[in-house]
Amino acid sequence: RADAHGPFHAASQAQPNIALIKYWGKRDAALNLPVVGSISITLDSLWTRTQVRFTPEQTYDRVSLNGRSDEAEAKRVTACLNLLRERAGVAWGADVASQNNFPTAAGLASSASGFAALVHAGANALNLQLSDAELSVLARRCSGSAARSIFGGYVEWAHGQRADGTDSVATPLLDADAWPLRVAVAITSTAAKQIGSSEGMNRTARTSPYQSAWIDTQEADLATARDAIHARDFDALALISEHSCLKMHALAMASQPGLLYWNGATMECMHRVRALRQQGVPVFFTVDAGPQVKAVCAPSAIEQVKAALRDVPGVLDVHDTGLGAGVRAIAK
Numbered sequence: 001r002a003d004a005h006g007p008f009h010a011a012s013q014a015q016p017n018i019a020l021i022k023y024w025g026k027r028d029a030a031l032n033l034p035v036v037g038s039i040s041i042t043l044d045s046l047w048t049r050t051q052v053r054f055t056p057e058q059t060y061d062r063v064s065l066n067g068r069s070d071e072a073e074a075k076r077v078t079a080c081l082n083l084l085r086e087r088a089g090v091a092w093g094a095d096v097a098s099q100n101n102f103p104t105a106a107g108l109a110s111s112a113s114g115f116a117a118l119v120h121a122g123a124n125a126l127n128l129q130l131s132d133a134e135l136s137v138l139a140r141r142c143s144g145s146a147a148r149s150i151f152g153g154y155v156e157w158a159h160g161q162r163a164d165g166t167d168s169v170a171t172p173l174l175d176a177d178a179w180p181l182r183v184a185v186a187i188t189s190t191a192a193k194q195i196g197s198s199e200g201m202n203r204t205a206r207t208s209p210y211q212s213a214w215i216d217t218q219e220a221d222l223a224t225a226r227d228a229i230h231a232r233d234f235d236a237l238a239l240i241s242e243h244s245c246l247k248m249h250a251l252a253m254a255s256q257p258g259l260l261y262w263n264g265a266t267m268e269c270m271h272r273v274r275a276l277r278q279q280g281v282p283v284f285f286t287v288d289a290g291p292q293v294k295a296v297c298a299p300s301a302i303e304q305v306k307a308a309l310r311d312v313p314g315v316l317d318v319h320d321t322g323l324g325a326g327v328r329a330i331a332k
């Protein structure tokens with residue numbers, strides 16, 4: 001049970017992460033277990049800050065995201081807080097206020113930073129003493145990619161073997177400082193995506209003829225990326241990351257109806273990144289379930305990469321970020 005003495009509030013900050021070896025597909029919807037492991041980098045200048053306040057007499061949750069209420073998001077927040085209430089043995093309602101400094105639901109991993117920050121702040125508010133691994137498992141149940149944003153730098157989220165999912169957890173591979181790559185994020189649309197990731201993954205599993213090939217080849221990709229990260233081998237990481245990205249999109253495109261997350265500018269940015277690499281610039285692209293392009297590069301190349309992406313017709317803005325830390329408390 002939670003300590004009977006309040007105040008039961010806390011605030012946490014988490015950063016989004018970008019998968020280099022992609023997560024796509026669920027083997028258990030209730031526990032949110034993935035069909036494949038994945039590897040990501042946690043970012044530093046994009047953030048979600050979330051404040052959670054539990055009130056013992058309150059029977060419902062009130063949720064505000066960037067100052068607005070959104071019924072669909074509020075349902076996911078309540079489902080996520082239920083996991084924490086279960087742990088604490090309480091039924092208290094909460095007031096949740098969350099802010100992002102970047103566009104939500106547009107392929108910029110707002111659910112990763114959002115649910116990592118929510119689980120961390122909610123656990124602190126209830127005085128639950130949870131390990132990072134336990135936080136990662138809880139975050140995973142709220143949104144798969146959130147498991148990875150518990151940690152900073154280079155992170156692997158394991159497929160896991162146990163039926164209860166307690167070993168499908170993220171662990172850090174390498175600190176951000178040990179290999180401080182930079183990321184240019186080209187924004188090509190600020191509209192919310194039409195098909196969310198969960199729905200897209202379900203459609204893919206049901207209808208894409210490439211699903212089994214995707215699952216069968218992932219372990220080798222993970223091993224290649226792990227080795228590249230430990231060796232700080234940029235070229236090897238570039239090749240395997242672009243491969244995983246394009247393979248995930250090919251898998252999703254082959255669904256019925258096909259999932260097309262790219263627009264024309266997305267495609268142009270990918271070509272532009274490849275042209276830069278051909279000229280010797282250390283940069284590679286990755287694209288998630290949305291039209292933004294993330295170009296990962298050596299620190300010395302960031303200005304050139306940003307300038308090249310800004311020059312692509314249809315690019316609205318280019319953000320620039322480094323690699324950052326895991327979730328942390330900002331108030332208790």
Ligand code: 2P0
Binds near residue numbers: 018022143197289
């Ligand atoms: C990833 N994506 O590895 C992959 C690549 C998007 C493309 O994780 O249903 O929001 O909440 O577990 O974590 C986005 O999916 O999905 C995602 P749920 P999530 O980053």
